[in-house]
Structures are given as structure tokens and as C-alpha cells.
Amino acid sequence: MSKKSIGIQLKERRDHLKITQYEVADLAGISVNTLYKIERGQANPTLESLEKLTSVLGLELTLQLKSIEV
Amino acid sequence: MSKKSIGIQLKERRDHLKITQYEVADLAGISVNTLYKIERGQANPTLESLEKLTSVLGLELTLQLKSIEV
DNA sequence: TTAAAAATCACATTATACTGTGATTTTAAC
């Protein structure tokens, strides 16, 4: 999952919940600046930042086997 | 998903594939040092590092709705 | 329209992820 697609998914979820960047950033304990960049795929966020965000947004990151096995 | 559990899953996958930290790190283009820390949950990896690793290991990061909806 | 809220953007600073190196410890094979 790319930075771009992660950002888009986070933004879609935030839009669905109808909350602002400010609120999400505040609840997650990260800066609006950082959230803004992550949503636009202009950041290379740390796992910690992503987890703070997914936690606030009711999402979760998971690690799965790719469809085509090795 | 916590740093710890991600690290464990990455290591389990590497063990399953029977390849060394050196090989994975090399293929992923990150340092062994970094991989070592990520596997032990002692790092706060960036999305880029995680994606390089999942790519090499045949895994993928996904973002999902948590079971209990908001 | 216009006023307010929200989002976008630039930029300097701070915090920290990542690297490189070398040493030590653990594991595996003989």
C-alpha cells in the first residue's frame, strides 16, 4: 500500500466521519501539518503516526500475505 | 498493529522463507541495523521501510475498518 | 457577496529514523 493510497484512505475515512484535520490531528496527537501531508501522500509517515491516526479513525493496519504466494 | 507485532510477523515470514537479515535488508535496500530493530519492535519504522520489507517478503500492508464500527 | 472555518503551503527548527562501523554474542554445522 503506497503513501498515496494510504493518505487517500485516511482522508476518505475522515470525510466519512465528518471531522476536520484539526480534530483528527488533535485527537491523534500529531500536528495538522503532518496529517495534511500524510493525506496528500506527501509524507513518509512513521508507524507510530499511522497507528495514532488509525486508532482515532477506527481503522487498523494489518500485514497480510500477498495473493500470489512465493 | 503494534511495532512489536509487526516486527514479529516480519521475522516469522523471513524465517519461513529461510533467508537471513542480511539478505532481506539487502534486497529491501535498508540496513541490517534497521531491520534488526524493526524485527525486535525497537524501531518506529517509516512507511517506506515497511513497504520495502513487505515487498521483499511477499506481504502487504492494508488499512481496514476495525471490527466494531463507529 | 461575505465571513468564518477548513485546508493548503512555505519555511525554519527540533526530534528522531536510518546508516555505517566495529565489537560481542548466539546459533548451526562440522
Add this chain to the structure above:
DNA sequence: GTTAAAATCACAGTATAATGTGATTTTTAA
């Protein structure tokens, strides 16, 4: 029990994620 490979660890240096600030643009609601 020796050797070699793999993993663990400390630590200094470099690159960059995250912050804080203020300004500008866009969106929304009246």
C-alpha cells in the same frame, strides 16, 4: 569444542519526519 555464519548491540554521524508558525487559498454556510 572449533569454526563460520547469523544475529545482537552500542554509538556517532547523516538524512529526514515531525513540529510550529504564519500566510494564502479553498470551502462552507449564512
